[in-house]
Amino acid sequence: MINAIYLVLGAAFIFILAYRYYGAFIAARVLALDDSRRTPAHRLKDGRDFVPTNKFIVFGHHFAAIAGAGPLIGPVLAAQFGFAPGFFWILAGAVLAGAVHDLVILFASLRHNGTSLAEIARAEVSQLTGFIAALAKLFIIVIALAGFAIVVVAALQNNVWGTFSIAFTIPAAILIGLYIHYLRPGKVFEASIIGFVLVVAGVLLGPYVRESGLATWFMFSETQIKLLLPAYGFIASVLPVWLLLCPRDYLSSFLKIGMILLLAAGVIFLAPNIQMPAVTPFIHGGGPNVNGPLWPFLFITIACGAISGFHSLISSGVTPKIINAEKDLRLIGYGAMVMEGFVAMIALIAACVLMPGDYFAINSTAEVFRELEATGNPLFQTVNLEELSAMVQLDLAGRPGGAVSLAAGMTNILAALPFLKGAMAFLFQFCILFEALFILTAIDTGTRVARYMLQDMLGHFYAPMKKLNWLPGTIFCSLIISLSWGYLIYGGTISTIWPVFGVSNQLLATMALAIGTSFILRRTKKLSYALITLLPMAFVGVTAVTAGIMSVFNTHIPGGMFLNAALIVILIILILGIIIDSMRSWVRYLSPSFPVYVDPVDSCQREVS
Secondary structure, X not given: OOEHHHHHHHHHHHHHHHHHHHHHHHHHHHOOOOOOOOOXXXXXXXXXXXXXXXXXXXXXXXXXHHOOOHHHHHHHHHHHHOHHHHHHHHHHHHHHHHHHHHHHHHHHHHHOOOOOHHHHHHHHOOHHHHHHHHHHHHHHHHHHHHHXXXXXXXXXXXXXXXXXXXXXXXXXXXXXXXXXXXXXXXXHHHHHHHHHHHHHHHHHHHHHHHOOHHHHHHOOOHHHHHHHHHXXXXXXXXXXXXXXXXXHHHHHHHHHHHHHHHHHHXXXXXXXXXXXXXXXXXXXXXXXXXXXXXXXXXXXXXXXXXXXXXXXXXXXXXXXXXXXXXXXXXXXXXXXXXXXXXXXHHHHHHHHOOOHHHHHHHOOOHHHHHHHHHOOOHHHOOOOHHHHHHHHXXXXXXXXXXXXXXXXXXXXXXXXXXXXXXXXXXXXXXXHHHHHHHHHHHHHHHHHHHHHHHHHHHHOOOHHHHOOOOHHHHHHHHHHHHHHHHHHHHHOOHHHHHHHHHHXXXXXXXXXXXXXXXXXXXXXXXXXXXXXXXXXXXXXXXHHHHHHHHHHXXXXXXXXXXXXXXXXXXXXXXXXXXXXXXXXXXXXXXXXXXXXXXXXXOOOOOOOO
16 A cells, blocks of 8 residues: 655656756747747737737636646546556656647647648648648547546536536636736736636635525536537637636636645545555456456556647647747647646546545446445455545435546545535535636636637638638637537436547647657758657557557447547547658658748748648
């Protein structure tokens, strides 16, 4: 049995060292950040999408946008394999793959005037790859948004406290946006204090609203939540980025980072033991959360927190349009990803400090857990489940999906702190809210990014669509995107959406790393530098394709889920096409006759043939 404090301190030490040295090496040597260049936020400033923004606000927005459901839910589900596989994958993945992926794509988008990954692919690889990438990205982001949103539906339906607290952050964000831009321009510290107070006030007022006559205003059914979420995504996508999306994500990051640091402090102060064994019998397959074996399914289940293709949509979407200077890139690109890796590590620990039997009872249906219990294995015998359920005032058994067991594990740690004893019911609901905020901030940014992508695609057929500040195009594309992922969640469930998202997310990461490799080789002609993206691409690509094929033939087709199977097959074909075309560009750029490319300072990139 190992103490959780060693995992927390060890992870923090590795992440800090990686940011200080590996992140600095990539920024200075491989990418050669140049602070003398004006960023798109200055050159294309329009007050709506291109807005120079303080680096800490951008960091808060970017972290809030990338840290959706994945770093919370994935590690909890993967705990079925034991604590060791997830621990080492989060460490290695975040440092060597995820943070590299995010920083390289963010820099590439910045040098391409904040354009999408598909536009970068057109310039760096070919027109064909750009077209395929646009299709694949749009396809994947709609699935991702549906996957994130369906988790929120389960957390917020008939939950007055949660819906009120989250709704409260919307006017708070608008107030902060107006404060910084009009009332007290540039006074970020003042706005941060006000915003922090408002976010905390929204959380603390939640239980009182639940018991008041206002409760009916915030009591929504599953169907109503499924309609409200895409409506919010549409509004957040249309409004100026500084008015709602950026300040709201920034405010949400207070709660997110604060909660994670509080949990880390709780682990250090209480030093709980990890109850889950290093590995379980499910490394060979047959687990209640993930049916497949450790490889390749651990690396699909833990995506965000290690490496996530969804991050490339954020890194080539809103974020590069609001960066003030190139020197801010390491903090925003590499730093936000290692922070997410730390979030994933805390989520894994929160699940693994539960007794194994309690963990499996929560994350299995009643029927499946009875079968596990009947084996007589001590691993599947409940210990504290009844007591824990009584303390949080909710029957925890038979609630699979990761969210409830994560909240239970977090509550179990926090409630042991001296000043929080006796508040388990309050803490449990607070943790549910904490999870919902992570996911919602990915939804609003993701919808806006998808709007940018659709405008880029349609702009090739109707030129005004490419103008991101053209209001008719903004409204039309935002509506199409919101309706698309809204349709998926309206008729779907987490069991039909999340598995497809897992595979598609890592296929998208593979695509982004392939394009990033072309970007590096074109400017440096150094294969040694390109290995920082090429090696992660090879591992993640082989893993994702293998998991996709196994899912199709072992799960989707036997289960009659033919649409899921078709989606995965189509995505695999598209990504393989991009990799093959990217390899052609690598050969061309490494040729002695091909000159090293130098980015223009104040003009858009030109496409290569």
